[in-house]
Amino acid sequence: MDLNKAMIIGRLTRDPEIRTTPSGQTVANFGVATSYKWKDTNGAMQEKTEFHNIVAWRKLADICAQYLTKGKQVYIEGRLQTRDWTGQDGIKRYRTEIIADDMIMLGSPKTDGQNYSPAPAQPVAQTAQEAPVAAPAQDGQVSEEEIKVEDIPF
Numbered sequence: 001m002d003l004n005k006a007m008i009i010g011r012l013t014r015d016p017e018i019r020t021t022p023s024g025q026t027v028a029n030f031g032v033a034t035s036y037k038w039k040d041t042n043g044a045m046q047e048k049t050e051f052h053n054i055v056a057w058r059k060l061a062d063i064c065a066q067y068l069t070k071g072k073q074v075y076i077e078g079r080l081q082t083r084d085w086t087g088q089d090g091i092k093r094y095r096t097e098i099i100a101d102d103m104i105m106l107g108s109p110k111t112d113g114q115n116y117s118p119a120p121a122q123p124v125a126q127t128a129q130e131a132p133v134a135a136p137a138q139d140g141q142v143s144e145e146e147i148k149v150e151d152i153p154f
Helices: 058-067
Strands: 006-012 017-020 026-039 045-057 073-086 092-105
Touching (some): 026 058, 045 058, 058 092
Antiparallel strands (some): 017 026, 026 045
């Protein structure tokens, strides 16, 4: 049995670039940076940043193009794939990419520096079978006769 699984959490290094293949499939390419921090033998903090090439296909590519921007924190899950080609200079080149299977946007909208306005709350229509919620009594407590056991939905 073999396993090829990559899971990273990092920040986008650039906005996704969207293309469509001749067969009509959408593909998105973008970069994600991850950092590793540690203390060296002298106790000084060290940091190393790795840069990952991400490729998303079809519907996931459309979602990435619509919602992801440079600097946004994301979780990417997928598999590693290495491509090789010969450049115009005759030198063989390699590129290792994460082919994304799943993407989760992380971080609050406030920390990502984007304006955030939540969708307005939709009013919920009350059906005839639903009983109104008991209002607190004058002293702030709910009296026992206002709540009936048969009104509890579970």
